[in-house]
Amino acid sequence: MIRINRLAFAAFASPDTEQLADYYAQVIGLSETSRARGTIHLASPLGETCVLLSHGDATACQALAFETSAETPLCDLAKWLDGHGIASELRSDPHPDIAAVLAFRDYNGTGIELFNAAPPPALVPPTPAISPLKLGHAAFYVNEIHEAVNFYRNILGFRIADWMEDFFVFLRCGPDHHTCNFIAAPRQGMHHMAFELRDWAHLQTACDWLSRSGYKLTWGPGRHGIGHNIFTYHRNPQGQIVELFTELDTMSNEELGYYDPRPWHRDRPQRPKVWSAKDAVNLWGDGPPPGHRD
Incomplete structure (x- = not known):
């Protein structure tokens, strides 16, 4: 069984990523930390990435990312998933500050990404917006x-x-x-x-x-x-x-x-x-x- 430590972030597709990015920044109070490979990364005031936005035909949640125990390498988790009939893919440098993820899909078709080590919190500027934890x-x-x-x-x-x-x-x-x-x-x-x-x-x-x-x-x-x-x-x-x-x-x-x-x-x-x-x-x-x- 895989040991999950926490929910890290959710990835969304949108036909208008700029509109959603503006909402998450100006209303929710997240801060844009990077734009990499067509994806906008938004972090909480504590510096933890919690929302990813990329272009898609419809607005939808594409994936959830979870931090797992560092005691078990991702390659071992891939073998364990394969033994349970679940296809997965190891991806290198998928996001800034994350060296690798193990990607697969849950029962409902939602993407799941697992990574071993939490990236160091980014420095984000203060904002007058809602600013969730x-x-x-x-x-x-x-x-x-x-x-x-x-x-x-x-x-x-x-x-x-x-x-x-x-x-x-x-x-x-x-x-x-x-x-x-x-x-x-x-x-x-x-x-x-x-x-x-x-x-x-x-x-x-x-x-x-x-x-x-x-x-x-x-x-x-x-x-x-x-x-x-x-x-x-x-x-x-x-x-x-x-x-x-x-x-x-x-x-x-x-x-x-x-x-x-x-x-x-x-x-x-x-x-x-x-x-x-x-x-x-x-x-x-x-x-x-x-x-x-x-």
């Missing part, structure tokens, strides 16, 4: 949700964080409650991506910045039951749903099997479970508006 997670539609779960658990070593009934699953690869989510649906592709903010005050100022920048919230603020994160959602200029969140549950001790206690938990201790949709979506108010799951 990191790319937190991404959610996808899948035709066969249990096939997706089996792939991420058995191949990539993810753990089940929670279920919403039988149609929405949350998976984690580290202490954060979830890194990848999957929604059973007759379609495929990304549902939303999410950036983590420092705290509730940061989320409040982010809402003001979105409004001044011409972006209206489509849902929130609220507090999800699953993960207990305070959330807002809006759409970027090419229609993708973007979540800004804070106070996400964490499990710092896997052996205990429950999430680190928080005052707002209603289960004590808060263990992974199957939630009803009514309790899962928003402890503060209404569920998602029409079109949120489209």
Whole structure:
């Protein structure tokens, strides 16, 4: 089994990369660190690359990149994948400051890139924009949700964080409650991506910045039951749903099997479970508006 340390970045195709690059810089507060081989690299204020943009016919998430344990060389991971019938490709110098990646596709057809060592954080200038801590997670539609779960658990070593009934699953690869989510649906592709903010005050100022920048919230603020994160959602200029969140549950001790206690938990201790949709979506108010799951 592959050991994943963290989600590093997501790669997107777009027919107008300049429009998206401007949004991520001026609204979200990422900084452009390089343009290499037709790809725009954008980093968080902490200096970690979290979004890649390249030209494509339609706006879509093409790949997720994960940092893996440096104890296992990528060539060994390639052999392990081959033994499980998964074709992969070792690529040299695919991105600035990353010497090699192992590339393959997940059950849903999304590209996966694994690399051993995190590049040193880049120096990025301060920005008055939202300035998230990191790319937190991404959610996808899948035709066969249990096939997706089996792939991420058995191949990539993810753990089940929670279920919403039988149609929405949350998976984690580290202490954060979830890194990848999957929604059973007759379609495929990304549902939303999410950036983590420092705290509730940061989320409040982010809402003001979105409004001044011409972006209206489509849902929130609220507090999800699953993960207990305070959330807002809006759409970027090419229609993708973007979540800004804070106070996400964490499990710092896997052996205990429950999430680190928080005052707002209603289960004590808060263990992974199957939630009803009514309790899962928003402890503060209404569920998602029409079109949120489209």
